[in-house]
Amino acid sequence: MSDLVNRQVRLASRPTGWVQPENFEMADEAVAEPADGEILVRNIFMSVDPYMRGRMNDAKSYVPPFQIGKVLQAGVVGQVIASRHDDFAEGDYVSGMLGWEKFSISNGEGLHKVINTDVPLSWYLGILGMPGMTAWVGLTEIAGLKEGESVFVSAASGAVGSVVGQIAKIYNCHVAGCAGSDEKLEILKSEFGYDEAFNYKTSKSIPASIAAACPEGIDVNFENVGGDIFEAAMWNMRPFGRIALCGMIANYNDEEQQPGPRGMMAIIGKRLTIRGFIVSDHPKACGEFVNKAAGWIAEGKLKYRETIAEGIDNAPAAFIDMLNGRNIGKQIIRLDDD
């Protein structure tokens, strides 16, 4: 494979506050030969996700931090082009955690074969991958969603939020959300079936906007954003409401710990439950979801949007755009563009 060049994105420096292009560096190296028990994957699509911002800090967390000078990690869909591993054959499609790079060597750990290729391969990084599973686990395992409840979703048009809303509609719920542009609001209503949506950037009062969008209050808040939106959602919770805490993108850039929402007394008075979760703790539910989702997609009940950037060189900019909310639906980078 020595004629193939592996172009990579490496972490050049740790960001303080917002991520900048100079936090990344591009590097080329010769593609290595797989050793015994390894495979070589030609990466086709990679995913950029909000949680990666946390891995850029040198902080103890549930996943280890990215290392300076080393290739970054990402969810990838690719094709095996050389195998010295019993479980994988040349030509197999696989998905799993590989690198921000055009080719990856893997010992197969954590890789899954992609069997059903009726849907676009990139969907295994989105609706049939971690974001879709996150929506399902948060709504069902964590929040215990029931038919007909009232659901509020922040970052509603994102990779996770757009699936949350559609699943909640399948459960005959009242579904409201917020997003950061009028174009996104339009898509939430026309494509993802949201009953109500508002633009949090132009709202004069987020608590009032949520109250208008959920006039009966909120039974389940699927929280992706944190900060003021989380606080306002908490104020609008109904008794016995559940908050599935999935992400707090509003706080990812903070150098210091920010205070939590005001009015936490309501957690007692309204008997609220706030529960944080990480999708990988729930493999059984994830497996169930992929089957259900394939059915819902076939029936037209589950729709999906992607923003696809072209080429490994554009991965840092696509990541930064996603953190700034410039994508609609799942942000993907195509790696086999040459």
Add this chain to the structure above:
Amino acid sequence: MSDLVNRQVRLASRPTGWVQPENFEMADEAVAEPADGEILVRNIFMSVDPYMRGRMNDAKSYVPPFQIGKVLQAGVVGQVIASRHDDFAEGDYVSGMLGWEKFSISNGEGLHKVINTDVPLSWYLGILGMPGMTAWVGLTEIAGLKEGESVFVSAASGAVGSVVGQIAKIYNCHVAGCAGSDEKLEILKSEFGYDEAFNYKTSKSIPASIAAACPEGIDVNFENVGGDIFEAAMWNMRPFGRIALCGMIANYNDEEQQPGPRGMMAIIGKRLTIRGFIVSDHPKACGEFVNKAAGWIAEGKLKYRETIAEGIDNAPAAFIDMLNGRNIGKQIIRLDDD
């Protein structure tokens, strides 16, 4: 009954910040005759509890606010001295929500007969009443306590906290707590079986004190206090930890909503659950607890402390002292002191 005088405590004005003696007024009135379907109760003991502070505000909550010029409500144990109600006979002992007064008229709603008089009557306002039940419901139904876990309790020597610690020890847990005086720490260790305890008023760093008291971290935080102690406990939670949010006495006097704890990102990273609760939502568990607790008391596994103030005239001062943490164990007022 016209020869009996009913001395009452009424709400004179709503406090701003800390409760003051002038927020109360004493009043005497003739004791009324029970109408058909009513009973007259001679009140023997009454309870003052932190949640009453909230009812002094004119705010929507899970219990309606106290009314200015009207007698305040409290948990009371008393004896029926006249009955025109089929379910209650003269001489019956009863407990339930009555008034800050020496005699109460009731239609029996929410009153329970006290059958077992092997323990002091006042205990039905404490370890066998709402505070004991709160400890049990919070640990079991809300936090799902498991054998051998690490438990941290704020306001550990209070009416609820002292029972929480003892139940957790029956579950073979590591039990640590904080309290506001060295005398209380001594009682926590020598009497209630706490493994570790520290004085939050003299601690130089509450997070460090909690870390020292719970070197393996906290699986279950039984939170009575809120504010800085809640924040510090959250920072010391172990993965998959549960926080049973019972009270936030640190915030009861606030005129404005205070921010929540810093570092709420940990809720996701550590997959924490924060759950508020009100004991009255769990009548079945409460019933189970009274039976269990009677057994544990007989076996000497469950100990109990009261601070008893004498006479209805001392009720306001006893309530204010309790809010300031001057009581040890359950604060009770004896009403049949004449």
